Structure formats: C-alpha cells, structure tokens
Ligand SMILES: NC(=O)c1ccc[n+]([C@@H]2O[C@H](COP(=O)([O-])OP(=O)(O)OC[C@H]3O[C@@H](n4cnc5c(N)ncnc54)[C@H](O)[C@@H]3O)[C@@H](O)[C@H]2O)c1
Ligand SMILES: O=C(O)C(=O)C[C@@H](O)[C@H](O)[C@H](O)COP(=O)(O)O
C-alpha cells in the first residue's frame with residue numbers, strides 16, 4: 001500500500017492506494033460517530049457493497065443506492081440522499097461513504113457539504129478516473145442542464161481509499177476515460193510522466209497492476225500538491241482544468257452521459273493543444289504527439305461533428321473560469337507546462353472551434 005497526504009492544515013487527509021484495501025476494512029479511524037450512510041449506485045453496489053458493509057458491522061449503517069449514470073448527477077437525485085439521511089434520522093456526527101466513480105463521489109461529497117450544514121465523508125473511488133482525480137481535492141457538486149458541475153461546494157473528504165483491485169471489473173471504455181485525466185497531469189506538470197505514459201499506454205489499457213499503481217500514485221501526488229497550494233482555485237489549481245472548458249461544452253451539448261467525461265476531456269485537450277499551437281506556444285509536432293497518446297489510450301480526439309463554433313462559444317461562456325465576462329483557458333506552453341490565460345487571439349480560437357478551417 002502507498003500513502004499520500006493532502007496537506008490542508010487541520011483538514012489534511014490521507015490517500016491510500018493499494019490492491020485489496022476494501023477488503024481490509026480500514027474505515028473505522030475516519031468515522032467519528034456511530035452513524036454511517038453508504039452511497040453507491042446500481043452497478044457498483046452489487047459488486048462491492050458487501051465488502052464495505054462487512055467492515056462496518058459495529059456502526060448503525062444505512063444506504064442509498066442511486067441509479068447509475070451522469071444523467072442522474074442532478075439536484076433531483078441528490079435529494080434522494082437527503083431523504084434517506086432524514087428518514088434514518090442521521091445527525092451531525094454521521095459519516096457519508098461514497099462507493100463508486102466520480103458521479104457518486106461528487107454527489108456524496110456535495111450531500112455531505114450540505115447536510116445539516118456539513119458532515120464528514122469518505123471517498124472509496126472505484127473507477128480509474130475517480131482514483132486519479134475526482135476523489136481528491138474536495139470539488140463536489142451536480143450538473144445543471146445549462147452547464148457541468150454548476151451547483152456545488154468545496155468540501156474535503158476525511159480519507160480517500162483507492163482499492164486498485166476493483167479496476168479489474170471496470171469496462172475498457174471507462175478505463176480509457178480515466179487515462180484522459182492521467183495524461184492531463186503529464187501535460188500540465190510533468191513531461192517525464194508524459195514520456196512514461198507514451199511507453200506504458202498499452203500496459204495501462206491491459207490493466208497491468210504495476211503500471212496502474214504508478215499512474216494512480218503519480219496522478220494523486222500531482223493533484224495533492226496543486227490542491228494544497230490552492231484549495232479553492234484562485235490560481236494554480238485551475239491548471240487541472242486543461243481541456244475542460246471545451247470538454248464540458250461537449251458533455252452539455254451531447255447530453256450528460258452521451259460522452260464520458262474523460263472522452264470529452266480528451267477531445268477538449270486536443271483542442272486546447274491546437275489553440276496553443278496556433279498561438280505559437282507549442283509546435284504542430286507536439287500537437288500530433290498529444291493526439292497520438294490520446295488515441296493510444298483509446299480516446300476520441302475530435303469533438304462531435306454537429307457542434308458548431310457558435311454552440312461551443314455559448315456553452316463555454318458559462319465556464320467557471322470566466323472572469324468579468326472574459327473567457328480564460330488553460331493552454332500549453334510546452335508538454336509538461338500549462339498556463340491559465342485570456343491572452344489568446346479570437347481568430348485562432350475560431351479556427352480551433354472550426355476544426356482548423
Ligand atoms: N470532483 C472532481 O475533482 C472531479 C474530477 C474529475 C471528474 N469529476 C466528475 O466525475 C464524473 C466522472 O466519473 P467517472 O468517470 O468515475 O464516471 P462514473 O462515476 O459514471 O463511473 C463510470 C461507470 O463505471 C461504473 N463503475 C464504477 N466502478 C466500477 C467498477 N469497479 N467496476 C465496474 N463498473 C464500475 C459506474 O457504475 C459507471 O457506470 C463526472 O461527473 C465528472 O464531472 C469530478
Ligand atoms: O480538481 C480540479 O480542480 C479539477 O478541475 C479536476 C477536473 O478533472 C474535474 O473534472 C473538475 O470537476 C472540473 O471542475 P469544474 O470546476 O470545471 O467543474
């Protein structure tokens with residue numbers, strides 16, 4: 001098992017990464033009262049719920065099992081968690097446990113942020129994407145028809161426990177979606193990690209345990225560092241949004257769940273790379289290299305064909321990085337380094353949105 005820490009003063013918390021951690025019932029030290037609410041979905045619960053429940057027999061344990069999918073990451077389904085918490089009379093010392101991917105993690109975290117003005121929660125991420133990204137850092141929330149993650153709160157978990165063994169049941173397309181965020185870390189922060197990913201893309205897609213363990217560890221290490229520096233995204237944390245302004249627009253346009261988050265991030269990151277190239281910051285050879293790695297990871301590199309530049313601009317105008325009406329984007333200054341900037345040419349952006357035409 002490997003351990004990292006997200007250093008946030010008295011709200012610091014550990015990230016445990018290893019095979020078989022769900023079975024080893026490591027939750028007790030992070031539960032302060034005697035009430036626990038397990039939140040999962042109809043796909044993950046039948047696979048792993050009992051493993052978790054077995055380690056919690058001394059607690060008053062309730063559960064809420066949500067329908068599976070990004071389409072249900074909304075206020076209506078968030079409310080089901082509150083309904084269950086109230087029906088089972090959970091009080092302020094309760095602990096919520098998120099067992100699932102990023103959808104369950106984001107919703108459970110938001111429920112924990114709101115319920116009785118804030119209770120503890122633990123992340124048990126079960127997808128690659130949630131183990132490398134969404135379970136760490138305390139961004140929680142739900143979607144709105146007008147935009148991704150528009151309703152939410154910053155609320156940190158008290159622990160993150162990533163059992164890498166559960167990735168063996170993850171569908172291939174979901175593994176690829178997680179790789180999009182892994183590649184992101186190489187692009188924004190660590191050129192050597194990007195090189196390593198080029199060499200190990202096949203092993204990762206084949207679910208090689210050693211390769212996955214390293215990719216998860218390095219990703220969490222980078223994310224923990226950025227979050228510790230800038231918890232609420234007033235600066236450097238925004239780099240984690242590489243490709244997301246384009247990507248979130250794609251997800252909203254297509255209808256939540258039609259494009260996986262990681263797929264949209266992959267196509268969006270190639271668009272960000274293309275714009276960076278048009279601005280003269282990276283070479284066309286760099287863009288081709290980035291595109292090749294996403295393809296090797298099994299990910300799309302072009303947005304949906306029916307998405308016009310006007311549609312992109314409308315959806316991108318509600319991005320959370322917009323400041324005083326001005327769009328800010330995360331762009332690349334090299335492979336391994338990124339900037340958040342509004343200093344890009346509108347004509348270049350239009351060319352990127354037009355697919356280079
Ligand atoms: N909070 C953050 O910092 C952050 C970061 C990145 C992404 N996100 C959010 O995360 C969400 C995407 O998360 P995701 O990619 O994990 O998607 P997801 O939560 O929808 O899970 C993907 C699919 O895999 C299934 N699944 C989960 N674990 C499994 C397992 N071990 N075996 C078999 N099936 C399993 C799920 O039921 C689901 O069908 C998006 O809503 C995105 O906005 C949040
Ligand atoms: O943790 C962050 O900060 C991120 O931006 C991570 C992203 O991968 C993630 O998709 C996040 O939810 C996007 O945040 P948003 O603020 O653009 O909704």
Ligand SMILES: [Zn+2]
Nearest residue numbers: 181244261265
């Ligand atoms: Zn993301």
